[in-house]
Amino acid sequence: MRTVDYLFGSPETAALFWPAVVVGLLVALLCAVLSPVVVLRRMSFIGQGVSHAAFAGVGLAMAIGLGAGESGDWRVLAVVAMTCAGAALGIASLSDRKGVNADTAIGIVLVAAMAAGFILIQHASAAMRARGQTPGFGVESVLFGSVLAVRWGDAAVAGAVVAAELAVLWARRRAMLFWAFDEVGAASCGVRVGVARTLLLVMLAMAIVVTMRLAGVVLATALLVLPGATALRCSARWWPVVVVSALVGVLGVAVGLVVSFELDWPPGPAIVLVQVGAYTVVRVVGGLPRRA
Amino acid sequence: MSAPAVEPGGAAIEFDRVSHTYEGSAGPTLREITLRVEPGERLGILGPNGAGKTTLVRIALGLLTASGGSVRVFGRTPTEARQARWIGYVPQRSTAEVAFPFSVRQVVGMPAAVGLRPWRRSGPGARRAVEHALMLTGCDGFADMPIGRASGGQLQRALIARALAAEPRLLVLDEPTIGIDAAGQQQFAAMLAHVQDELGVTVVIVTHDLRTIAAGCDRVACLQRTLHAHVSPEGLTPAVLAEVFRHEVEGIFGEVHIDAHRAAECTDPGHEHPADQHGHGGHAGHAHGGGGHDCGCEGHGGGGADAGKGGGRAHG
Numbered sequence: 010m011r012t013v014d015y016l017f018g019s020p021e022t023a024a025l026f027w028p029a030v031v032v033g034l035l036v037a038l039l040c041a042v043l044s045p046v047v048v049l050r051r052m053s054f055i056g057q058g059v060s061h062a063a064f065a066g067v068g069l070a071m072a073i074g075l076g077a078g079e080s081g082d083w084r085v086l087a088v089v090a091m092t093c094a095g096a097a098l099g100i101a102s103l104s105d106r107k108g109v110n111a112d113t114a115i116g117i118v119l120v121a122a123m124a125a126g127f128i129l130i131q132h133a134s135a136a137m138r139a140r141g142q143t144p145g146f147g148v149e150s151v152l153f154g155s156v157l158a159v160r161w162g163d164a165a166v167a168g169a170v171v172a173a174e175l176a177v178l179w180a181r182r183r184a185m186l187f188w189a190f191d192e193v194g195a196a197s198c199g200v201r202v203g204v205a206r207t208l209l210l211v212m213l214a215m216a217i218v219v220t221m222r223l224a225g226v227v228l229a230t231a232l233l234v235l236p237g238a239t240a241l242r243c244s245a246r247w248w249p250v251v252v253v254s255a256l257v258g259v260l261g262v263a264v265g266l267v268v269s270f271e272l273d274w275p276p277g278p279a280i281v282l283v284q285v286g287a288y289t290v291v292r293v294v295g296g297l298p299r300r301a
Numbered sequence: 302m303s304a305p306a307v308e309p310g311g312a313a314i315e316f317d318r319v320s321h322t323y324e325g326s327a328g329p330t331l332r333e334i335t336l337r338v339e340p341g342e343r344l345g346i347l348g349p350n351g352a353g354k355t356t357l358v359r360i361a362l363g364l365l366t367a368s369g370g371s372v373r374v375f376g377r378t379p380t381e382a383r384q385a386r387w388i389g390y391v392p393q394r395s396t397a398e399v400a401f402p403f404s405v406r407q408v409v410g411m412p413a414a415v416g417l418r419p420w421r422r423s424g425p426g427a428r429r430a431v432e433h434a435l436m437l438t439g440c441d442g443f444a445d446m447p448i449g450r451a452s453g454g455q456l457q458r459a460l461i462a463r464a465l466a467a468e469p470r471l472l473v474l475d476e477p478t479i480g481i482d483a484a485g486q487q488q489f490a491a492m493l494a495h496v497q498d499e500l501g502v503t504v505v506i507v508t509h510d511l512r513t514i515a516a517g518c519d520r521v522a523c524l525q526r527t528l529h530a531h532v533s534p535e536g537l538t539p540a541v542l543a544e545v546f547r548h549e550v551e552g553i554f555g556e557v558h559i560d561a562h563r564a565a566e567c568t569d570p571g572h573e574h575p576a577d578q579h580g581h582g583g584h585a586g587h588a589h590g591g592g593g594h595d596c597g598c599e600g601h602g603g604g605g606a607d608a609g610k611g612g613g614r615a616h617g
Contacts, residue, residue, distance in 0.1 A: 049398055049400050049401050050398065179419060180419040181419075182419070183411070183414050183415045183417065183419075184415050186401075186411075187411045187412075187415050189398065189401070190397060190398055190401045190403065190408070190411070191392065191396055191397040191398065192396065193390075193392040193393075193396040194390070194391075194392050194396065194397065194411075194460070194463070195411075195415075196364060197362055197364070197383070197388070197390035197392070198386075198390075198411070198412040198415060198467065199383060199384055199386070199415070199416070200415055241400075241402065244402060245402045245447040245449075246402055246404070246447075247401070247402050247403055247407070250402050
């Protein structure tokens with residue numbers, strides 16, 4: 010069992026792998042709690058747009074000289090978080106305007122972020138190497154994540170973000186759910202729908218930022234979509250859906266990491282495939298005839 | 302926070318020369334609307350698409366500030382009235398995302414719960430209001446059903462119950478009977494009458510559909526950017542309706558003349574009016590305006606009612 014060796018074999022390997030496990034379980038929980046709303050509000054594609062903005066964010070951070078050597082630098086995450094939040098709000102404000110379709114807005118932001126990010130990361134990496142530094146991020150690790158790159162610093166940031174978001178979600182749950190269910194009706198009942206929408210977008214952006222180190226920007230949205238889509242086929246009641254979604258998310262990451270350690274697969278894709286498997290099983294076995 | 306006092310003897314809603322022009326639009330959406338809605342009455346606001354109905358509603362709800370004129374709701378500004386929860390608004394059904402796994406009861410309880418502190422649960426008073434609203438609207442039989450399994454009529458009733466559960470003084474319904482068949486519309490009218498008898502709430506129905514208006518409104522205000530008439534449903538003559546819906550009929554058929562006389566003469570309920578629109582090339586044709594006239598033509602009254610929607614059925 011490689012998993013046992015990695016996690017309990019020696020202090021050195023434990024220090025290498027435990028941070029990834031902790032980050033994985035934390036972000037899985039957060040993404041899974043957000044997931045039913047993302048699925049039902051059809052925000053999966055917004056999630057894609059926002060997560061790809063992280064690519065540009067990393068490029069930007071490296072271009073201003075951050076992200077060299079050992080990673081876990083909170084300043085890189087801050088730049089990425091701001092880029093993602095900016096992209097989320099940009100997409101929202103673009104699609105609010107007449108004549109711009111949300112799909113189009115997301116499509117434009119996504120490719121622009123990818124193109125700019127790719128160029129910035131390449132150039133910044135070359136410049137760092139020329140200065141004798143090791144770049145903390147490569148194109149591939151940003152796209153698909155990397156377990157070995159996750160440090161305790163990342164785990165601390167992830168823990169703080171997850172705790173803060175879960176607290177806000179719990180405190181604002183009634184207004185957020187009312188808004189998500191019926192924006193017009195909620196507005197007429199005094200819910201500040203602009204605040205609710207912005208809050209959810211910023212929370213999505215933050216969730217993606219903390220997920221990025223482990224699963225990469227391409228796969229981060231999977232954690233926001235698959236648990237909710239699976240849970241919505243299992244129950245027609247809200248709180249059971251949230252609980253099932255959290256279980257699918259957390260267990261999916263746990264099993265995915267074990268698979269990744271045992272078979273030497275990259276962890277991001279392993280986690281995604283395990284969650285896709287769970288979704289497929291629920292679909293095939295039956296469950297509710299839902300849209301998701 | 303205590304609710305502000307209602308001015309005694311005041312109108313439920315008082316629009317005073319309200320005008321509105323959207324930024325960047327060529328002309329005004331609303332022009333000089335003056336309208337008084339009395340407490341306890343049921344007013345229908347009838348107009349074709351694009352007549353400014355939704356704009357008027359948004360102004361009354363305080364979601365939009367009119368560019369001219371003033372609005373008072375029970376003597377207060379619309380925003381104050383909304384914050385005091387005096388206005389229950391029932392949006393068009395299509396705005397709700399019914400795939401959410403909420404029960405009908407959960408949906409009805411949303412407005413009452415949304416103002417609570419996070420750690421508080423709804424009190425017994427609020428829960429009683431929810432149950433009462435479910436009963437009044439006939440939703441008590443399916444209160445635990447997921448909202449996604451509700452039929453169009455059931456969903457409409459659930460959304461009305463949701464508005465009533467907050468115990469408003471004024472109920473505003475936006476196109477309440479879209480996609481509901483004739484039998485469902487009759488049920489809807491009966492339910493609304495029951496609700497009003499029980500609660501004495503003022504009701505404003507905004508619609509392009511004459512059948513909804515015919516379902517027991519005390520008065521009708523006909524809107525086409527400005528108010529064209531302000532009458533009882535019986536007073537909705539073909540001439541009045543023709544005036545309100547004219548712009549849309551023109552848009553479809555070119556310039557048309559309204560042959561109100563022929564429409565009023567028709568007495569045969571089974572009679573199918575010939576499609577006597579000859580508006581091509583700018584030649585004058587005939588379009589019977591309206592469907593609520595007293596010729597007894599039930600069979601095609603709905604056609605006139607939908608004059609704003611269906612071009613080929615613009616005759617009444």
